[in-house]
Amino acid sequence: MAIECLVLGAGQEVGKSCVVVTINGKRIMFDCGMHMGYTDDRRFPDFSRIPCARDEDFTSSLSCIIISHFHLDHIGALPYFTEVCGYNGPIYMTYPTKALAPLMLEDYYRVMVERKGEEEVFSTQHIMDCLKKVTAIDLKQTVQVDGDLQIRPYYAGHVLGAAMFYAKVGDAAIVYTGDYNMTADRHLGAAQIDKLQLDLVITESTYATTLRDSKYVREREFLKVVHNCVAGGGKVLIPSFALGRAQELCMLLDDYWERMNLKIPIYFSSALTIQANKYYKTFISWTSQKVKDSYATRNPFDFKHVHKFERSLINAPGPCVLFATPGMISGGFSLEVFKQWAPNEGNLITLPGYCVAGTIGHRLMSAKTPTQVSIDQNTRIDVRCQIHQLSFSPHTDAKGIMDLIRFLCPKHVMLVHGEKPKMESLKARIVDEYKIPCCAPANNESVIIPSTHYVKAEASDTFLCSTLSPNFRFLRNSSRGHSGSSDTETAQPSLRISDDRVAEGVIVARKNQNPRIIHKQELPDVLGKEIHEVQGALCVPTRTANAIGKEDLLQEQLPLLHQLYLKLADEVAEVTVLKSEQSLHIESVVISVCHMDNCLYRLCDESGNIPETTYFCCKWSAADQKIAWRVISVIKNMELINS
Amino acid sequence: MKFTYLSEGKGFHFPPCNILQVQGFQILFDCPLDLSALLPFSPLSVNLYAQLEECYHACPCDASSCSECGSGQKRKIGDDLDVGSLISAEPWYKTVKSLKLWDVSSIDVVLICSPMGMLGLPFLTRDTDFSARIYATEAAARIGRLMMEDLVAMHKETRLFYGPEGPSPEWLKWDAIELLPTALKEILIGRDGGDLGGWMPLYSAADVSKCMQRVQSLKYAEEACYNGILLLKAFSSGLDIGTCNWSITSPKQNVAYISGSVFASEISTKFDYHALWGSDVIFFSDCIAADLIHKDEVDFTSPGAAAELPSNLSEEPDAGERISEFLLNHDEFADESKKLTFLCSWALKSTNAGGSVLIPISRLGLVLQLLEHLTFSLQSQALKVPIYIISSVAEELHAFLKVMPEWLCKQRQEKFHSDQGYFSFMDLIEQKRLFLFPEIYSSELLAIWEEPCIVFSPHWSLRIGPSVHLLQRWCGETDSLLIIEEGVDANLACLPFQPMAMKVLHCSFPSGMKLREAEYFLQFLNPKYVLMPEKLKQDIRWSNHSYSLIYYHESETLHIPRVKSGTDVDCKIYLDFQLCSTKMGQEDINIATANGDFSVIQGKIQLGIGHEQILRSRTTPLICMGCVDLQSLVTSLQKLGMNTRVEEVMSLHGSESTSFVHVVEPKKALLQLTSAHTIIIANDESLASVLTEAVQSILDCI
């Protein structure tokens, strides 16, 4: 049994997340994203690589699709895959993701259609039809996809509705993290997951090497530059997608405006953002605890200072703050506004912490103003405005990734959704620090990982009692406590059980049946045969000298058995020697002083007994032959002092 | 596993209360209050004021408050019931008597199936001996808390009216009870007279909030693990928002507890019965089935009824679909919709005639459905009749309803995704045609109050809450309408408002499965045992079911037979078991001894067996079985070049013989054999091991 991971996207890159994982024959597609940096074939995962048998289509080849969150790099190709490629099987996402995904996709669709010469890969109708096929699920809700496959989402922070997904087939289990954030932000909580037994964790690694400082400082910095700009009469452009960052920053600004009593308008360019706010209000239970607690009095997504933006306002005089879609200035309205506002040095443009290569945002990130940016072959824009790079991101930093892996402690780790050199260094850390095998495959590579498989067995009560019962542990503990008592203490408890084999079971496997684990005692019942005890025994002579004339007076008082006890405890130190009043016990070997002249276990080659000899009767289970003969040789070779 | 049926309850508002003992843990299912027991109390009213005033003057005693004075009250004696028979005192509340007698410290887990099943919880949680973990769905916990807070708020009015009371009120004394009409007496002391111990004065708001702090809330199908060994999961029962059935998984067996479940739900998440498949034991506590049986009977036995249920249904490949088909084709949707339309038409008839409508129904799902239907009717007929929802928790409930899409059925969610709200009635709030008010006496309400109107307000017992005042206002109007749920004794409920000119409409809505549905449902689950309340016995005529049916009686403890002889364990065996085990005789049995490394994770026991553990047993067998055949032993010793002499000795009782095999050459040794023992006595190690091997080769060893 094995887990096979085929990375169709986000392998050593950020964009078009898509991993097809086959666990014990069940095939799951995690995310179905698109790459924002491309407009050709490379924008979608190469679905033709999904293993399909001869008469299979995608629907029969995949057990289900799981979408981690509504970002386009995780969901952008879904309408294409279902409506154009024809996948018709189950799709799972959380409730907020299902509600917000169509807004995100339509936003993208508009940008796509606006761009000249770009062929339309799917339509608005496709988006609607696609989302109808989605099953919405709740956090921690365990969904039985089919008889064998079980999935369960966990809170991931990142954006509203983002989830890490746990998937289990038989005994093999994995977690696909999607994008996540290990620290709470203004509107969302930190990722939360149970301790699970996992064969594999597939984690994002956007910030594989970054360590971030306090969020509070970064928020204050952002508010300061925005305030400075509008105070000077400038315009602030915040290119962002309709959902997620827009709401978080808007909460921040709305709250700040309230406190500072500012009257400067905050605009949303997109009707979608306004519609999205409605969903944020509804899904308030998916936000952070702090936000949740406050909703009964005032829903924090009821923004007070926010207005709808009209196109005519682009060149209207006076300061303002504008949230314009799409983010990263990859086209559309944000580009239009950028063209108008960028040449004015009084204005400000804020960029998110991460911009996909190929977008204007990406070019601005490394630029120093004033500069020139070419939009297309004919258009160049003078950029004289201020550029502020937002240093807060809804992604976890390197410490967060390491913390999550340490917490989950899987058998393997796979890195996706990151940049190759940084991923390599994180991979090395995981292998070095945690000794967990880790890989970071490139797109279209496939990785095979062994999976856990348990034998289903049925344990008998007697067996379980002997292993699980708290009484048993108690007994064992107490006996351990006693064995530490001093040797000179002669009055010791006569019964002390420390036999580890009490916990030992017998596995009985019949053909075509689940094996049973039973206690040794139960064997006769189960097999219909009696136990036959095979034992060894010997009455061993040892020389005894009289105490008179001996100097060692200390040992004089000690009984013979105790003298042997001390000797054995010294010579066979690796096993515990227990002593009761009449006998010594080593594993199953029982030794006692023999007073019978015609002891059955005494094999005398010479006739008659030797007067100055003491006999020790030894008896043991055949399984302990080895130790028994060591004991016997000790007895044979020692000399005792008779008092 | 043991099961104790504490109380059979009385339908939706007073669900059954049971205790299950599994894996050494005690699980309590629901802790309800019997609010229909409020009926013997007199509601607060103008008349009551007058009456008490009168009694106050007539009374010779110097009682400062009327409740202290028992003598002067003109309580009617005998069996005719009239207003005077009701108890004019601060009401107490009737809990489950047998639960009150139970040792609460022995309860480990409380599982809540519905908000109604929580109403008695504060009585338990304020007991210092109570230490159980309480689980409820997030929605049930939320709604349950609001219901309890509302109850406390409604009760406050009566407490203010009657003033503080002593520890044991007059009406609870035997001589006072003796004087009551039979109908009231029966409510107070129960049919067998034993219920008196169940009465309690109401808990406080502080008790409620303390109680809620202890409730652990879950989503549907979320796994909660108790003590590592019990895996608890709540699955939607379709009855109302947040209601659930429970699945309890342990390595020994899977148990499902079925509370009132409904297959067709227009508001809440639909009944998730697929998730319960594979349960070994079903506790069928869907209480309402029995009440509906007799109505169903006709349809059940009529010749045109559905075809006979095949006995091996669950083994057929499409069984699930066939059952779903049967259950969903059962026209419950249509039935319910018809009833609601009917109610709405009556409501509008009243308002058109100038009368007002009072709906003291508190079933949340039902209220929402009625509101939806009313909104639709009002909008389609362009009527401007205002709707008031008056309850101390109306606002909070409304806020909650706006943010809980996860607890609604698919159709509602689609509505939301198609950019409408979940509920059309919420539009009425924005249009200022539906108003939410915490209480009836507020200046804002009076300012906008218009009649005729439609009012939703508690409480359905018609003894406490705003509905009492509205009923007093409208009971004399022939055009006004009161809509109450079936199941409440309507005559008794309306008694204080007689003579009533107001119309009264009873409606009944399903609170559980129908018998026929239950038959299909249980056959689908394919359990080994099904436990049913005894009262269903006479109605159940199911043949060819694959499970054993066990009936239980109230306050009886039942032992449930074991499902499996052992316990499921996940074994990690790191090498091929076949290779390292011993084959026994001619049979296909492989045996090995193993030394386990145990862990209990999420209700599963895991046993890791490594190389060393099994290999050790390969070199020296640990267990031998069978008998040593003397002749074979002698032969094999001879083959080893030994000279032997056999001697047999009978024991004193002559019952068992002991054989001695003396090895004379090459070295002296002795084997002592009985049927269960062989003792090998040899003077050196190598000889001893040769002899041991010889003996073991004759036996079956592992």
Ligand SMILES: [Zn+2]
């Ligand atoms: Zn993302």
Ligand SMILES: [Zn+2]
């Ligand atoms: Zn991403």
Ligand SMILES: [Zn+2]
């Ligand atoms: Zn001896």
